[in-house]
Amino acid sequence: MRFQAPRGTADVVPADSFKWQRIESVFREVVRLYGYYELRTPTFEDTELFTRTAGETSDIVTKQMYTFMDKGDRSITLKPEGTAPAMRALLEHNLCPTGAVARLSYVTPIFRYERPQKGRLREAHQVGFELVGSSSPLADAEVIEITMKFYQELGIAGTVAMINSLGRESCRQQFREAILTSTAAYLADQPLEFQEKVRKNPLRLLDSKDPSAQEAIKSVPPITNYLEGESRARFDKIQELLTDANVPYQLSPEVVRGLDYYTETVFEVQSTSLGAQSALCGGGRYDNLIAELGGPATPSVGVAMGIERAIIVMDDAGLWPNGNEPDVFVIQATDQAQTECQRLARNLRQSGLVTLFDIDSRSMKSQLRQADKSGAPIALILGEDELAKGTVQVKRLGSSEQFEIPISDVVAKVLELK
């Protein structure tokens, strides 16, 4: 019996791990510039944290959570998303005292029991950040701007922030009714279960890919028609801010998000490389979430970006300039030089140079082949002759250039050439 990774999970093998490291480091750097600090929360939480916040009708809560009873008869759930746990921790540690603003970032696995597909796993990973405590449209714009900067830094070209506004509760109420009336004929022909779902949350109908649903939706006026004074003003202001910041965006009335805690602003970034899973990230404002968790009313906005999905897009576009090539390969031309080769390698590493060496003392031909394969730009050759003279052969791989220098100059030379 050979084991394999559980369905919907994936190993990150050494040949790919640099991609994860790159995405995470770009994320940390971008977010750092705006003053966000990392928050780490547990892998599992009380189940109720998610049922209370994500929405009882949402698919995540109704059928996608990894929920189990622990040995103390507590209902536990592996976190299906990052925002609710972050807000729970924020309250628990009073990270955002009343009147203050907090900026938090996180890198986390998320778990959803779904049928796996390309870009859709049961254990996936997200990077995300939250701007807590401000109702200013500048907060919405900041979050969207950072998100787009992140994708730009990764080199993902042509991305556009697809933005929409769900308005405040009263706007949504009117809009829900408008959806139900204008799609009544279509709905009547649908399965009862589906009708029920739409009645509970009509917004769900909007991002359906079913052609007949899309046809029916055409008669629904955009939700932004229903935005009342303050919501309207906020949405306009956000657009103005994004335009000023040179952030590419488009108004996208079909973007409504699958988590019920969103209010006012919602947005996504999509990519065609992802097939049926078109969303690269999703975010928005959640002004009621913290109060829902028992905290003071705290307007907040945030976003979560899929790491695996970013990797798919970057693979597709060939955006990985270099992997993890070593700087230099040390080659022992004769066995007698082994100790000296080891010393040399140690010195190189002391100076921060990634240095490889064939520990199996294979033939020189083999060592050179390995050096070539490794992608190192330089090979250093050291044998009896060089030992006697106190020198080293420096070979530039990729050309046939080779020269001899005193061993004492080697580190400086490699630093210069690499």
Place this chain on the structure above:
RNA sequence: GCGGGUAUAGCUCAGGGGUUAGAGCGCCUGACUGUGGCUCAGGAGGCCGCGGGUUCGAGACCCGCUAUCCGCCCCA
């Protein structure tokens, strides 16, 4: 949760009832002394996804399972 495709070497894939299962790429070794890439020669590496069935005989046909991919649903 529903529908469809696929599963053979590390990778991409051929073989469609009949001896010891193949190719390309990759890997290892060698082609006079201590020199890579190109070329040539040799070699290693397969429970043909797992379990059952049909058959004189199954990698191939049938059933179940598992995994994966695509679509629906949903979303990162």
